Amino acid sequence: MNWLAIRSIYRTEMARFFRTLSQSIISPVLSTVLYFVVFGAAIGGRIDTVNGIEYGAFIVPGLVMLTVLQNSLSNASFGIYFPKFTGTIFELFTAPISYIEIVIGYVGAAATKSLFIAIIILITANFFVDLPVAHPVWAAAFLILTAISFSLMGFIIGIWAGNFEQLQIFPLLIVTPLVFLGGAFYSADMLPGVWQIVVKFNPVLYLISGFRWSFFEVADVPVAVSLGAISLFLALCLGFIAWIFKTGWRLKQ
Template sequence: MNWPAVWSIYTHEMGRFFRTIGQSILSPVLSTVLYFVVFGAAIGGRIETVNGIPYGAFIVPGLVMLTVLQQSISNASFGIYFPKFVGTMYEFLTAPISFIEIVIGFVGAAASKAIFVAIIILITANFFVDLPIAHPVWAALFLLLTAVSFALVGFIIGIWAGNFEQLQIVPLLIVTPLVFLGGAFYSADMLPGIWQTVVKFNPVLYLISGFRWAFFEISDVPVGVSLAAITVFLALCIGVIGWIFRTGWKIKP
């Protein structure tokens, strides 16, 4: 493993993040405050508790997952697309580094950025609600697995995208709706009968449910199922990226 090469890619990507640290922090903090005002105050005034948890606290894991998914995908997709756009991608392909090292560098940086922003959101949320974490190790594990998995998704999107507009298609039209329909701001038990079954086909439900269990020990699906789902999804993403580099799809003439 060429760790100096991995570290070089990682630090280069992290440097881009810290050069705009104000924007990187200010945007999620403002979004969190707005979500608390709209959902926590407006809806929370009508729904005081969900499964015995104050509504303001209940939505925090969903807010964190929403941000982690968006940040992981956007950072990883832009990080790998830009070298394609300016033509420096071929330097990576001809350098004495393997595709595994390229992926670790870009995906590791994207996941680190998403986790950093998630921590900022959790700190911000504590100013609004009392937020206990029953299982901090499990919370960290779910956060890490989710950040890495969706950074891999972003990496795939960056390879696939033919222009900057396509980088936004999946996060805006697919991921964000899945988060809102995946129990980010409500419990699946609150849905009418048939919709409780339909929502089980939403993969994001398992991420949010597992992460929420780590906070409050309540979940819409068994925590073991949530952990298995994110692990399978991670393995699938790794398999797709391996195929991309073996075949040269979208990265070689």
């Protein structure tokens, strides 16, 4: 394993993040505050508790997952798309580095950025609500697995995208709606009968449910199912990336 190459890619991507650190911090903090104002105050005034949990605290895991998913996708997709756009990716391919090391470098940096933002949001949320963490190890596990999985997915999107517009299509039109329909701000039990069945086909529901369970021991689906869903998604992304580098799909253009 060429750890020097991995460290070089990782440090380059993280340097880009820290150059805009104030913007990277202010944006998620401001978004969190706005979500608390809109959902926590406005809707929370009408809904006192959900499954015995104060509504303001109930939405925190959903807010964190929303941010982690969006940041993982955008950071990883832009990270690999930009060298493809400028043509420097071919220099990377001719260097003595394997595709595994390339993926570790880019995906590792994207996941680290997302986890950094997630911690900031959790700290911010504690100023608004009392946020107990019943299972901190499981909370960290779900957070890390989600960040890595969606960073891998973002890596795939970055390779697939042919322009900057395509880079934004998937996160905006697919991922964000899935998060809002995946129980980020409500429990699946609150939906009408048929929608309780429909929402079970939303993969994001399992991520948010498992992460919320680690805080409050309340979940829409069994924790084992949530863990199995994120593990399956991780394996599918890894398999697809292996196929991309094996066939050269979108890389030889």
